[in-house]
Amino acid sequence: MDGRWVTEVGKRGRGVVAVRSIHAGEVIERAPVIVLPDPQWLKLEETALADYYFRWGEDAVAIGLGSASLYNHRYQPNATYRKRLEASELEFVALRDIRPGEEITVNYHGGSECQDPLWFSVEPDDS
Numbered sequence: 001m002d003g004r005w006v007t008e009v010g011k012r013g014r015g016v017v018a019v020r021s022i023h024a025g026e027v028i029e030r031a032p033v034i035v036l037p038d039p040q041w042l043k044l045e046e047t048a049l050a051d052y053y054f055r056w057g058e059d060a061v062a063i064g065l066g067s068a069s070l071y072n073h074r075y076q077p078n079a080t081y082r083k084r085l086e087a088s089e090l091e092f093v094a095l096r097d098i099r100p101g102e103e104i105t106v107n108y109h110g111g112s113e114c115q116d117p118l119w120f121s122v123e124p125d126d127s
Contacts, residue, residue, distance in 0.1 A: 005018075005019045005040065006067055006070055008086075009072065009103050014070050015070060015071070015072045015102075015103050015104075015105075016067045016070055016072075016095070016103065016104045017069050017101060017102065017103050017104065018098045018099065018100055018101065018102050018103075018104055019100060020100055021097065021098070021099060021100060022080045022093050022094045022097070022104075023094060023097055024095065024096045024097050025093065025094060026093065026094045027091060027092070027093055028079060028092040028093065028094055029066055029067055029090075029092045030084075030089050030090070030091050030092075030102060031052070031064045031065055031066035031067065031068035031089055031091075031092070032065045032066070032088060033056070033063060033064050033065065033068070033089045033090060033117040034062060034063045034088050034089050035056055035060050035061075035062045035087060035088060036053075036060060036061050036062070036063070038059040038060060039061060039079075039119035040070065041060060041061040044061065049063060052064075052069040053117050054083065054090065054123050055067075056083065056085065057085055062083075062088075062090075064090050065099050067107055068081075068092070069091050071092065071104055071105060071106045072103065072105050072110040073105065073106065073107065074105035074106075074107065075107060077095065077105040077106045077107045078094065078095055078096055078098050078102070078104060078105055079093060079095055079098070079105065079106050080092070080093055080095055080106055080107070081093070081106050092104070092106065
């Protein structure tokens with residue numbers, strides 16, 4: 001059994017929650033992606049997938065499979081993700097120990113230090 005579970009997490013909608021203790025540095029998930037090159041990905045902006053893709057290299061985006069597109073944002077996350085372009089996957093890794101029942105979050109900017117505004121409003125308790 002892996003260490004994650006997708007569930008409703010209050011006003012954030014769906015999110016990913018730890019079902020067991022996850023240790024700092026542990027890989028939480030390796031999620032395959034579907035890569036959409038330019039100009040195909042531009043059509044995503046007109047769909048419900050507009051908020052769920054990842055920039056992928058210079059001229060493409062990727063749709064993360066598995067739980068990849070369901071991790072919620074926090075400016076001080078407990079996990080991060082790495083783009084593994086050559087493997088066509090996203091790797092989610094714990095930044096610190098995560099307790100069972102705790103939501104697993106990432107900074108949507110990719111780095112845990114970036115505090116730049118997002119394309120949607122972030123509630124104070126979501127940061």
